[in-house]
Each structure stands twice: as C-alpha cells, then as structure tokens.
Amino acid sequence: MKKIMVRRTETVRLTSAAQPLYAPAMQL
Amino acid sequence: MTTADPAVLDRPVTLHHLTFLDEGDEVTVGRPDNDTYIHLPADGAALIRRLAAGDTPHQAADWYHREYGDTVDMADFLATLAELDFIAADAATAAPPPAVRWRRLGAVVFSRWAMAGYAVLVAAMCVVWVVRPEFVPQYAHAFYTPSLVVVMLTLFVGQFPFLLLHEAAHALAGRRIGLNSRLRISRRLYFIVFETSMDGLVSVPRRSRYLPILAGVLADAVATAVLVLTAAAVGGVVAGACLAIALTNLLRMLWQCYFFLRTDLYYLVVTVLGCTNLHTASRDLLKRRVLRLLRRPVPDAVPVGEADRRAARWYSWLLPLGYVALLFSLGYVVIPSLVHVVVEVVDRIREQAPLAVVVDSLVVALLVFGQFVIAGVLALRQRRRTRTAAAHT
Structure with a gap:
C-alpha cells in the first residue's frame, strides 16, 4: 500500500522593521 | 467524516x-480561503483532482492503480485531507473561491505607466544626490534640530506611515494577482516588525512572485x-525632518x-533558488550537525524538497x-546605549x-525602552500562543 506524503508549505511573511532608537543641527 | 468507515x-x-500549481515532480495544492497550502507528489495531486471531479475514493484508487500500477492507501490519504481541512461536510458548506478586494487599485499602482513614474522619481533623486551631495543620506541628518526629544519623536513617529506604505505595497501587489493578505504586528529577534501574511504566494507561478516580494x-x-x-x-526645518x-x-x-x-530578501532568494522551505531545512541541518558534534542521538532529517536540501x-552556515x-x-551598541540612558536619567x-x-530625559528613556518592552511582550505572546497550539494537538 503506497502512502502519499504531503508537506505543509512555508509561511510567507513580508516584513518591514521599526528601526530601534539608540540614544549639531544640520544647516540646509 | 470518519475515514475509518469503509462506506466512506x-x-x-x-x-x-x-488551487493547484504544477512545479515539475511536485504540485502545490491549497485552500485559499483559509491559507492552507501543501506540497505533494504529482500523483497525489492527480488523486485530489479525481476526487474534486466527483470520483468516489474507491474509483479514484482504481484509477490510480491503472495509471501508476500501484495500490494507494486511500483511507490514509483521506485522513490527511480531512486533517488539512480540505474536505467539506457537504456542498452547502464548501468554501467558494475567496473574494479579493482592491485588485483594480493594485493593477493601477503597478501598471507600466506608474512604474515609469516611480523610475523618474528615483532617477531625479539620484540627480539631486550628484548635484547636491549634502542630500545623500548620512548619520547627521537624524539630528536636524538641537532637541534630541524632537529628533527621537521624528524618527519614531515618522517611520510608521512608511512602514504601513511598505506593507500596503506588498498587499496591493498580491491583490493585483488575486492573492489576499493580512497585516499584523510581530517581531524578529528584538525588532518590532509590521508583517503582511501572504501564504497564497506559493500558489502562483514563481515569475509572478517577484513583484509582491519586491513591492515593499x-x-x-x-x-x-x-x-x-x-x-x-x-x-529649512521641513527639509531637515x-x-x-x-x-x-x-x-x-x-x-x-x-x-x-x-526578511523580504530571504523570500527573494528562496524564489530564485526554487526552494520551498529553506529556513526549516537549514535549521534542521544545523541542529543535526550540532547533535552529531556532541555525540548525541541524531533524529531523521525533516522531509524537504531537493532544492532545499542542496541550498x-x-x-x-550563514544562519549562525x-x-x-x-x-x-x-x-556592543544596544545594551550599552540602554545603560547610558538609565545612568543619565x-x-x-x-x-x-x-x-x-528631567521630563525631556524621561521621554527619551520611555521611547528607547518602550520599543524593547513591546518586542518582549510580543515574544511572550508568541511563546504562549505556540504552547497553547502545541497543547491542543
């Protein structure tokens, strides 16, 4: 008896990260 | 349904x-309304197609025997399909194809004319950088005003509309090709991230995946x-901000x-290399290497595709x-910075x-620590959710 093997696909999470803040003024 | 009942x-x-996506020896089959997708051999997908066309499981098994000269364990296969929630109780409860909103907007935002407009904007920015090098991004740009609190608030608050814009671009590029998505807040290590879940991306041909991945x-x-x-x-000050x-x-x-x-770049690499689950395959390989090194029992490798195994x-090695x-x-940077903030306050x-x-200092401290507290809370919630899910299986 042949068993059919299945694999769940990888989750797709497209991300963008809030940049951490690590604690003279520019003259323009 | 109980597949143990022979009458079934x-x-x-x-x-x-x-949905079915043929990719050589393997087929990706999925239920788009609840984002459940699997990879399975082409003969297994053919069996599902026979069942969907109205064959009884016995008829499908007979067809399989004629086609492949082998006897398939149909009861086991039906149990798998039931576990995946691919089987409906009856025709009335069978989920139809999901409606996808904003498709038209997605088509407009990523039309050729729009893309040409974006290219002109980016080219104009490059011209400005060449003519006026002081506009090339640099560290000092963050400090456009002497007040560090204003700087912090600008950087912290100012990034959120652009985080949402990044995710909206992913979502619209997905909807343009008929893929739904969900937005949520999560974390990666100590980074707070906005993320667009688009599991259905695996159900479209690889060449169609590049724009949704790169849209952000x-x-x-x-x-x-x-x-x-x-x-x-x-x-002036607007330019500084x-x-x-x-x-x-x-x-x-x-x-x-x-x-x-x-990150998005990871999914790009996976798509280019023809992989399906590179991260899991790599973590598993790494774990087994470490166990072998420690002379501990090494479990069997998790089942992955050939492209994943190769990559x-x-x-x-890049993961660690x-x-x-x-x-x-x-x-070197984060912890010393946090200590510095505490000492100064x-x-x-x-x-x-x-x-x-003092208020000025406390606001800065709140902003600096707040982001790590939020990342920690998200990590704890994720851990609790994983444990709850494990307890239910």
Missing part, C-alpha cells in the same frame, strides 16, 4: 475550493525619493539584508553567522536638574 470510500467527497522595497525607494526631492525643494525620515527609510531597506530573519548545505553578528551589535534626577530637562 464509496461516497463522493466534497472538497473546498482548491520599491515603495521604500519611491518614498525616499519623494522625501529627498521635497527636502531639496523647500529647505524629510531627510531624517529618509534616513530611517534607508536603514529599513538595509535591514532587509538580515535575510536570516526571513541548505551552504545557507545553514548572521545571528552572531546581530547579537554582537546587541551587546538617574544622574539628572539626583542633581535636581530643571523639571523640563
């Missing part, structure tokens, strides 16, 4: 709406161009290079390197500095 094999099975970085580039061009046009936010955009684009955190041989580099920055309170200065 003589009745047609009602399946929810499923494209949006970042266009937004940066608009900010730089605005700064060049108006000058624009360049400070443009700097955070650039840092976020560079953050995508941390592909071991499964995992080199990608698995990436984590070490990031943890080094945690110890305590010193000012102890020295009885003017109230405005």
Whole structure:
C-alpha cells in the first residue's frame, strides 16, 4: 500500500522593521 | 467524516475550493480561503483532482492503480485531507473561491505607466544626490534640530506611515494577482516588525512572485525619493525632518539584508533558488550537525524538497553567522546605549536638574525602552500562543 506524503508549505511573511532608537543641527 | 468507515470510500467527497500549481515532480495544492497550502507528489495531486471531479475514493484508487500500477492507501490519504481541512461536510458548506478586494487599485499602482513614474522619481533623486551631495543620506541628518526629544519623536513617529506604505505595497501587489493578505504586528529577534501574511504566494507561478516580494522595497525607494526631492525643494526645518525620515527609510531597506530573519530578501532568494522551505531545512541541518558534534542521538532529517536540501548545505552556515553578528551589535551598541540612558536619567534626577530637562530625559528613556518592552511582550505572546497550539494537538 503506497502512502502519499504531503508537506505543509512555508509561511510567507513580508516584513518591514521599526528601526530601534539608540540614544549639531544640520544647516540646509 | 470518519475515514475509518469503509462506506466512506464509496461516497463522493466534497472538497473546498482548491488551487493547484504544477512545479515539475511536485504540485502545490491549497485552500485559499483559509491559507492552507501543501506540497505533494504529482500523483497525489492527480488523486485530489479525481476526487474534486466527483470520483468516489474507491474509483479514484482504481484509477490510480491503472495509471501508476500501484495500490494507494486511500483511507490514509483521506485522513490527511480531512486533517488539512480540505474536505467539506457537504456542498452547502464548501468554501467558494475567496473574494479579493482592491485588485483594480493594485493593477493601477503597478501598471507600466506608474512604474515609469516611480523610475523618474528615483532617477531625479539620484540627480539631486550628484548635484547636491549634502542630500545623500548620512548619520547627521537624524539630528536636524538641537532637541534630541524632537529628533527621537521624528524618527519614531515618522517611520510608521512608511512602514504601513511598505506593507500596503506588498498587499496591493498580491491583490493585483488575486492573492489576499493580512497585516499584523510581530517581531524578529528584538525588532518590532509590521508583517503582511501572504501564504497564497506559493500558489502562483514563481515569475509572478517577484513583484509582491519586491513591492515593499520599491515603495521604500519611491518614498525616499519623494522625501529627498521635497527636502531639496523647500529647505529649512521641513527639509531637515524629510531627510531624517529618509534616513530611517534607508536603514529599513538595509535591514532587509538580515535575510536570516526571513526578511523580504530571504523570500527573494528562496524564489530564485526554487526552494520551498529553506529556513526549516537549514535549521534542521544545523541542529543535526550540532547533535552529531556532541555525540548525541541524531533524529531523521525533516522531509524537504531537493532544492532545499542542496541550498541548505551552504545557507545553514550563514544562519549562525548572521545571528552572531546581530547579537554582537546587541551587546556592543544596544545594551550599552540602554545603560547610558538609565545612568543619565538617574544622574539628572539626583542633581535636581530643571523639571523640563528631567521630563525631556524621561521621554527619551520611555521611547528607547518602550520599543524593547513591546518586542518582549510580543515574544511572550508568541511563546504562549505556540504552547497553547502545541497543547491542543
């Protein structure tokens, strides 16, 4: 008896990260 | 339904709406309304197609025997389909193809004319950079005003509309090709991230996946161009704020290079290499290497595709390197910065500095610590959810 093997696909999470803040003024 | 009942094999099975993507020896089959997708051999997918066409499981098994000269364990296969929730109780409850909103907007935003417009904006930004090099993003742009609290608030608050723009671009590029998505807040290591879940991406041909994957970085580039061009046009404090936010955009684009955190760039690499689950394959290979080194029992490898197995041989070495580099920055930059903030706030309170200065310091401390507290809370919630899910299985 042949068993059919299945694999769940990888989750797709497209991300963008809030940049951490690590604690003279520019003259323009 | 109970597949143990032999009579079940003589009745047609009602399946929810499923999608099929043939990729050589393997087929990706999925239920788009609840985002459940699997890879299975082509003969297994053919069996599902027979069931969907109205064959009883027995008829499908007979067809399989004629086609492949082998006897398939149909009861086991039906149990798998039931576990995946691919089988509906009856035709009335079978999920139809899901409606996808905003498709038209997605088509407009990523039309050829729109893309040409984005290219003009980015080219104009490059011209400004050549003619006026002071507009090229640099560290000093963050400090466009002497008040560090204003700087912090600009950087912290100013980045959120652009985070949402990045994710909206992913979502619209997905909807343009009929894929639904969900937005949520999560974390990667100690980074708070906005993420668009688009599991259905595996159900479209690989060449159609590039735009949804790259749409976020494209949006970042266009937004940066608009900010730089605005700064060049108006000058003054508005220009300062624009360049400070443009700097955070650039840092976020560079953050995508941390592909071991499964960033957009990771999914791009996976798509180019023809992989299906490179991260899992690599982590598993790494774990078994470590166990072998420690002379501990080594479990069997998790089942993965051939492309994943090939790529995992080199990608698995990059995983620990990436984590070490990031943890080094945690110890070298983040923790000393946090200690510095605490010491300075305590010193000012102890020295009885003017109230405005103390409040100023406390706001900065709140912003700096707040982001890590939020990342920690998200990690704990994720851990609790994983444990609850494990307890239910």
